Amino acid sequence: KYLSIRNCRSSASLSIGHLTSLESLSIRGIQDLCFLEGLSSLQLLRVHLRDVPKLTAECISQFRVQRALSIGSSVLLSHMLSSENFTVPADLTLESWKEQSFSFEESAKFSSVEELSLDECEMKSLPRNLNCLSSLKRLNIERCPNVSSLPDLPSTLQHIGIYKCELLTDSCRAPDGESWPKIAHIRWKYID
Numbered sequence: 219k220y221l222s223i224r225n226c227r228s229s230a231s232l233s234i235g236h237l238t239s240l241e242s243l244s245i246r247g248i249q250d251l252c253f254l255e256g257l258s259s260l261q262l263l264r265v266h267l268r269d270v271p272k273l274t275a276e277c278i279s280q281f282r283v284q285r286a287l288s289i290g291s292s293v294l295l296s297h298m299l300s301s302e303n304f305t306v307p308a309d310l311t312l313e314s315w316k317e318q319s320f321s322f323e324e325s326a327k328f329s330s331v332e333e334l335s336l337d338e339c340e341m342k343s344l345p346r347n348l349n350c351l352s353s354l355k356r357l358n359i360e361r362c363p364n365v366s367s368l369p370d371l372p373s374t375l376q377h378i379g380i381y382k383c384e385l386l387t388d389s390c391r392a393p394d395g396e397s398w399p400k401i402a403h404i405r406w407k408y409i410d
Contacts, residue, residue, distance in 0.1 A: 223248055230272075235259045245270055246290075253277045267294055268313055275300065283307045292317050299327055308353075311335040321345050329353060336362055344369050359383055368397040371404075379408040 219239050223232075225247035234240065235256015244266035245251065252272045258280040265283045267273070268290030278294055279301035286309035289295050295312075298304050310331050312320070322328055322345050333356040336344070342364045348354070349372050356377040359365065366385035371378075378401055380386050389397040390409055401407055 220244075222246075231255055245273075254280075257281065264288075266313075270294070279304065285309060287311070288313050290314055292320050299323070306331050308332040309335075311337060312339055313337045315339040315341060318342050319345075322347050322350050332356065334358070335360070336365075338362070340364060343367070346370075348372060359386060362386070368400045371400055375404055377406040377408075378404050381408070381410050 220242045221234070221237065221240055222244040223246070224244070228248050228251050230250060230252040231254070232251065233255040234243070237260070240260055241262060242264040243262055246266065247269045249269070250272060251270055252274050254277055257277065261282050261284060263284050264286040265281055266288040268288070273294070275297040278297035281298055281304065285307050287307050288311035290313055292315065305327050308330055310333070312335070314337070317340070319341055328351055330353060331351045332353050334351060334354060335358040338361045341362065344359070344365055346369045348369055351372055352374065354372045354374055357371070357375060358379040360379070360381040360383070362383050363385065365383055367389045368386070380390060386397070387409055389395045390401055392398050392402070
């Protein structure tokens with residue numbers, strides 16, 4: 219049900235289509251991997267992709283993820299979005315992104331996102347168009363040292379967590395932080 223491949227060498231192609239009970243797939247730090255054979259036949263609940271620089275756009279566009287996606291770059295996410303049949307699952311994590319900025323495309327493919335997490339990202343600001351995540355209920359920002367303020371947030375947001383983000387923590391401090399007015403109405407706030 220669970221397959222995790224991390225920080226090892228592999229052939230350019232791996233066959234996983236025969237793993238019909240597979241629910242969770244994590245591939246991280248596999249520098250040589252280009253293609254996953256049989257991927258299109260799997261309906262995965264959870265997928266984690268990070269540091270897989272040679273994974274082809276054709277392969278990435280075959281992922282079908284039902285519950286949770288953790289992804290290591292905007293390039294990987296763009297390849298997934300290029301598939302007509304791909305919809306972003308309810309739980310989306312942007313992990314260790316090197317990009318300085320990112321913008322969600324105005325797309326129905328993001329309409330199902332209920333929880334967004336940013337973890338160890340180098341971006342200097344959060345996406346300005348978070349409002350296009352029309353179902354967003356939870357926002358978690360962790361170890362993103364360059365983020366200093368919040369953009370306008372969707373009215374559906376009920377929980378916000380900010381952890382180990384010194385600049386953003388200062389900006390969200392009650393009552394006079396720059397971003398405080400954007401979160402004051404949110405019922406559950408966790409700021410550390």
